Amino acid sequence: MIQRPQTLFFLAIVAISIMLAFSDTAYFEGQNETTTQQVSVEYDETKLTAEEGSSSEANTYLLSFILAVACLGLAGLVLYKNRKIQLLLASVNYLLILGVIIMMYMYSLRINYFEGSGSQSFTFFALLPISLLFFNFLAVRGIKKDERLIRSMDRLR
DSSP states (O other), X not given: OTTSHHHHXXXXXXXXXXXXXXXXXXXXXXXXXXXXXXXXXXXSEEEEEETTEEEEEEOHHHHHHHHHHHHHHHHHHHOOSOHHHHXXXXXXXXXXXXXXXXXXXXXXXXXXXXXXXXXEEEOGGGGHHHHHHHHHHHHHXXXXXXXXXXXXXXXXX
């Protein structure tokens, strides 16, 4: 199981997804120039900090998609003997990862607290879902390579 490269790629998908879900990494930050308002959008919640206090709102849909990506990656890791189901899970994982990226963009578009008097930017952690796409691509490529190897061995018999 561990000697197959797609196992390591699925393990990377699970590790990155769990890190995104349970760490306080902000992928979008904004700050008002005239007041002290700040907003930071994390993978699990959106935080707004102002002079009068702070508030937070849970990003439950984004968090549930990230946890679904982790679960499908773990299932692909465990189902190493059944390559067809593993390939199907990796294909569904593509859709979920794209859903995570789209929802990240939608959550950042929703931030319009500053009306032109502030700065807003994505952070480095916004690139991590793109690395999920990359590792998923490498896992699918490894599964297909194993399938071709098994078929060529069957032809030799």
